[in-house]
Amino acid sequence: MKTPTSLDDLIDALRCLPGVGPRSAQRMAYHLLQRDHAGAERLASSLAYALGHIRHCEKCNNFTEDMICELCRSQRRDAALLCVVEMPADLLMMEQAHCYQGMYFVLMGRLSPLDGIGPREIHLDRLVKRAQDGVIREVVLATNFTVEGEATAHYISELLSNKGLKITRIARGLPVGGELEHVDSGTLAQAVFERREIS
Amino acid sequence: MKTPTSLDDLIDALRCLPGVGPRSAQRMAYHLLQRDHAGAERLASSLAYALGHIRHCEKCNNFTEDMICELCRSQRRDAALLCVVEMPADLLMMEQAHCYQGMYFVLMGRLSPLDGIGPREIHLDRLVKRAQDGVIREVVLATNFTVEGEATAHYISELLSNKGLKITRIARGLPVGGELEHVDSGTLAQAVFERREIS
Numbered sequence: 001m002k003t004p005t006s007l008d009d010l011i012d013a014l015r016c017l018p019g020v021g022p023r024s025a026q027r028m029a030y031h032l033l034q035r036d037h038a039g040a041e042r043l044a045s046s047l048a049y050a051l052g053h054i055r056h057c058e059k060c061n062n063f064t065e066d067m068i069c070e071l072c073r074s075q076r077r078d079a080a081l082l083c084v085v086e087m088p089a090d091l092l093m094m095e096q097a098h099c100y101q102g103m104y105f106v107l108m109g110r111l112s113p114l115d116g117i118g119p120r121e122i123h124l125d126r127l128v129k130r131a132q133d134g135v136i137r138e139v140v141l142a143t144n145f146t147v148e149g150e151a152t153a154h155y156i157s158e159l160l161s162n163k164g165l166k167i168t169r170i171a172r173g174l175p176v177g178g179e180l181e182h183v184d185s186g187t188l189a190q191a192v193f194e195r196r197e198i199s
Numbered sequence: 200m201k202t203p204t205s206l207d208d209l210i211d212a213l214r215c216l217p218g219v220g221p222r223s224a225q226r227m228a229y230h231l232l233q234r235d236h237a238g239a240e241r242l243a244s245s246l247a248y249a250l251g252h253i254r255h256c257e258k259c260n261n262f263t264e265d266m267i268c269e270l271c272r273s274q275r276r277d278a279a280l281l282c283v284v285e286m287p288a289d290l291l292m293m294e295q296a297h298c299y300q301g302m303y304f305v306l307m308g309r310l311s312p313l314d315g316i317g318p319r320e321i322h323l324d325r326l327v328k329r330a331q332d333g334v335i336r337e338v339v340l341a342t343n344f345t346v347e348g349e350a351t352a353h354y355i356s357e358l359l360s361n362k363g364l365k366i367t368r369i370a371r372g373l374p375v376g377g378e379l380e381h382v383d384s385g386t387l388a389q390a391v392f393e394r395r396e397i398s
Binding site: 004005006007009010012013014016017018019024026027028029030031032033034036037039040041042043044045046047048049050051053054063064065069087088089108109 | 203204205206208209211212213215216217218223225226227228229230231232233235236238239240241242243244245246247248249250252253262263264268286287288307308
C-alpha cells in the first residue's frame with residue numbers, strides 16, 4: 001500500500017517551511033486537499049508570484065518589488081540616520097512605534113556561526129558601503145538584545161569604527177509601565193548599570 | 200511604509216495552513232524568500248500538481264491519483280472485511296501494523312457538529328452503500344478513542360444495524376508492554392471492564 005506519489009511530494013515539499021516536521025506536513029497536506037482547495041490554489045499562485053517578483057531593495061536590503069523600495073525613495077525621511085535591524089518584522093515594529101524617521105538597513109538575519117551565518121550572509125559588506133555614502137552621520141544599531149543580536153551589533157560597531165560615523169545602540173532597560181517587582185533580574189541589573197543622569 | 204503587496208498576499212495565503220497564525224506565516228514567508236527559493240518553488244509546483252491530480256478513491260475515499268486506488272484494486276486483500284478509519288494516516292498505521300488484510304473506508308474526518316462536520320461531510324451515505332455491496336460481511340470500526348471518534352463509531356454502528364453485517368470495534372485496553380502503574384486510570388478501568396475470558 002503506497003500513498004500517491006504526488007501526495008508524498010507535497011508532504012515532502014511542505015517540510016521546507018520552518019518549524020514543520022513530518023507529522024504537521026502530513027496534516028497540512030490532508031487539510032489542503034480535503035478542506036481548502038481554494039486556499040491551496042491561492043498559496044501555490046501567491047508563492048509562485050512572490051518568487052518571481054520580490055527582490056531585495058538595493059539600498060536597505062528589505063523585501064520589495066522595485067529596485068529601490070518606497071521607504072528608501074521617500075524624500076520625507078532623514079537621510080543622515082541609518083538604523084540597522086535584523087528582520088523586516090523589526091523594521092515594521094520600528095515604524096509602528098513612530099519613533100524614527102531615518103533610513104534602514106535590514107540584515108535579514110544575525111551573526112550565527114553555528115548555523116553557518118557569517119558576515120557575508122547578513123550582507124555586512126553592503127552595510128559598510130551604504131553607511132559610507134557621505135550623507136549618513138549616525139548608525140543606530142537596533143538588533144535584538146539576544147546573544148546573537150548583541151554579537152552582531154558589536155561586530156558591526158567594530159567594522160564601522162574610525163570612519164567618522166556616530167554609532168549608537170538602542171537602549172536597554174525596564175519596559176514602559178514596567179514594575180521592578182515583575183522584571184527579570186538581568187534586565188533590572190542592566191537598567192541600573194545603564195542609568196542616565198536626568199537633571 | 201508598506202510591505203510589498205505580493206509579500207502580504209503570500210503571508211495571508213500561508214495562513215490557510217492549519218495551526219499557522221499571522222506570526223508564523225510571516226516567519227515562513229521570510230524564510231522561503233530569504234533562505235529557501237528552491238524549496239519554495241518545489242512547494243508551489245507540488246501543490247499545484249497535487250491539486251490537479253489527487254482525487255478521492257471511489258471505493259475507499261482515500262487520496263489517490265486514479266479512479267480506484269491501488270489497495271482497492273488489489274486481488275490479495277480480503278474483500279469481505281471493511282475497516283473504517285478517520286484519516287489516511289490511520290490507514291497507514293493499520294498497514295504498518297501488518298494486522299489487517301481487508302478493505303478500508305476513509306471518512307476524512309470524524310463527526311464534529313460544532314465544527315460543522317456532520318454525516319454528509321464524512322461521506323456516511325457512501326459508506327453505507329459501500330458496506331452493502333454484497334461481499335462485505337464485517338465492518339471493523341477503527342475510529343479514534345476520542346469523544347468524537349467514539350461518537351462517530353456509535354453513529355455508524357446504528358446506521359449499519361439490521362443490515363445482516365457484523366459490526367465490530369477495535370479493542371481498548373493497556374498498550375503492549377504497558378504497566379498498570381503507568382497507565383491512566385480511564386484506560387485501566389476500560390481494560391478491566393472489557394476483560395476477556397482466556398481459558
